[in-house]
Amino acid sequence: MKRLLACLLFAVAVPWASASPEVVPLWPEGVPGAQQAGAAYPGDDRASTAYAPTLTVYRPAIDHANGTAVIICPGGGYVGLAVDHEGTDYARALNDMGVTAFVLRYRVRARHPAPLLDVLRAMRLVRSEAGRYHIRPDRIGIIGSSAGGHLAASAGTLFDHPLGRTGADLDKVSARPDFLMLVYPVITMTGPNAHAGSRRQLLGAGPTEEDLRLMSVEMQVTGATPPTLLVHTQQDRLVPVENSILFYQALTRAGVPAEMYLFERGAHGIGMRSKLGTTSAWPVRVKEWLAGKGFLD
Template sequence: MKRIALALLLAAALPLSQAAPKVLPLWPEGVPGAKPALGPERFENGRVSNISEPTITVYGPAVDRQNGTAVIICPGGGYVRESFQREGEQYATWLSTLGVTSFVLKYRLQEFGHPAPLQDVLRAVRLVRSKAAEFHVRADRIGVMGSSAGGHLAATAGTLFDNPLGRTGAQLDAVSARPDFLMLMYPVITMDGPAVHTGSRKALIGGAPSAETVQLMSVEKQVTKDTPPTLLIHTQEDKSVPVENSIMFYQALTRAAVPAEMYLFEHGAHGMGMKPGLGTASNWPRRAEEWLRERGLLDAVR
């Protein structure tokens, strides 16, 4: 736990390859299905909502540790808001100490609904991959990390990367949107059954979705052998998004012979982020670092 706290302190002090985070529009040619009447975004207590202009915010790695790995981070918030600071900026700061370049995704929410978030996360993967040389990352080391509903969005990137609903007819559609790995924090997974998070379901697919949409967005049912290697982290104390969500996804990954690792902790309420004082659950960044290192994702660029 002391090591994690020290890492966060170092992250604030270490020089990054970029002096300040750079914000890039996700759709410079125009947001698909734009809704200019929505008005300005709302930002309060580190959370953003009413998003009409999706972006990625770029956080460079510590200069002396750059390894070419990239992570697109999807903050959670039930598809109603996004916990941009706690589940976005904090993760990016931690990842920078590991030499990883991070891209915090600001994606469209309930005002648009499905498939807008899917389009945004796949566009982010395509954009980062198409500009890999510019960002000094490797095109085969691009992962997606997400928490809660952001974990659902990350999981859709890993299962629906070839789905037609994720394309808009843009030139970038020709670039592969498949992530190379997933990191899912207490993710929403299913859109059906007793483990469903009803708030996320309603915000994303509405109050009366078709059976086909429920099936499609229950991502445990969309896992194939092409789903990327996945790390899952969840807790027993999570009363908002039951731990069964992660278990179902892990079981689906296992059936498809997809490399997967899962840590289920006793303590830690939903949305714990990098909060200290939660027993072994607060050590999840160390477990995640070990997983990244074991997969060669923290090896220096050759």
Template structure:
């Protein structure tokens, strides 16, 4: 198994393609736009986002299968781990024939519901341009890590919420993802399992109880929530494993197909790396799940 992962990792790291293209998310103007200063990019991390975009990473040559994944990097709604939890995942998905879109979304400077508007706009935009982008409009997933996992799960549970609409014509396009992939996600905003930093950055220092409940996404799962893959570790002390368990339990109650992989090793933000025992094999488990969902068939 270690050899299989090493081969896969070398393939991901050595994968090269043409420079990715960037699609503005709100060409007509960002809703609630305001001046927050210059965007900051440091060591593959992005902060102070005011102009959301999608960066497109195409599938490996001759492997395109029509599946698309919108990737939401984590960072506590303070910054985006755009390289580790964006580009590297996109390069891995490319080897599987998947077209990826790394989402650069608004964060604490705007607060809720700006990130929700951005991720739902991303789904609508990709679906509306499916033919042009060479993807199947019924095979568009959202993947996220940490706070990006919270945003991805928001897309999968709040895709019809009025706060996710801005009055644009594109609101008529469905924003429901067809599947979710959640890696060590923030899910709840309530109780001991909540990640306090993400909650404050998204909802403010003293959010209303109703808003906290709304954005505790285990409360928002229903039968329309898409099939979901969850990956987490016992060793995660920043975002406790209970977050994934709560979401999985809610999916089970709603009869939504879901798989949950809980590993022992690896603290928060494991990403794709070869030194964590069986945890390092999560991309292989994810590939198996994608195949089982018929998402890697041309």
């Protein structure tokens, strides 16, 4: 049903590439700070193995590929990864648009800056291998949901931060995404709209003021932050809609092109769920936005 919904929403009838998805390790030379590893991820549709950061590559049909790529950051409160409904489902829909998708399994239950290192390494790796994946190095974006939205927004604001480097040769490659798409994202780490669970998992029980400010990504927006699309719902009680509003306001102040869709219906974590009225059509808005920016040419 979800697969059918994705096809209908994007109004494209293009077959998947036939090859099985490729899984690429992020840190073949060894995971930095590996001794800080968390335990195995929880069950259900989340990652089922102990952390080993990877990218799973989903390619569109070869005659439909348009050179755009998107790295997908599933949510999970920095304690797990909703790989299916905020990862694989998105990849399939993006493939139907001709976009090459990379589902990121980043470290969870590991303190900052481990997730930031993972997402920036993913950006550098994909960009450095653009030729192999038949994508354009200037058309690589990130989509993230919930805590994955926070990680995506972190990549869009802290892409040049020293904490995102390990000293590897790959650090010379730009980690700046060319665009961001944030779906009911965690944004702030301070005040009444902060998601306490994500903050605790990422920064610990007693975070410093410096870390709270750094990872409140609405405070890190500059004119170099990439164009951004935001999606949120009024009924989201877990991550209040004010998170997206704060980021949109910061983008507007910095002169960054931004578009935001705020819907009435839908609790947190809807993914691509149907039967939510106009909310269920948010992927259509994504397609329109990408097309308007020239990323589907």
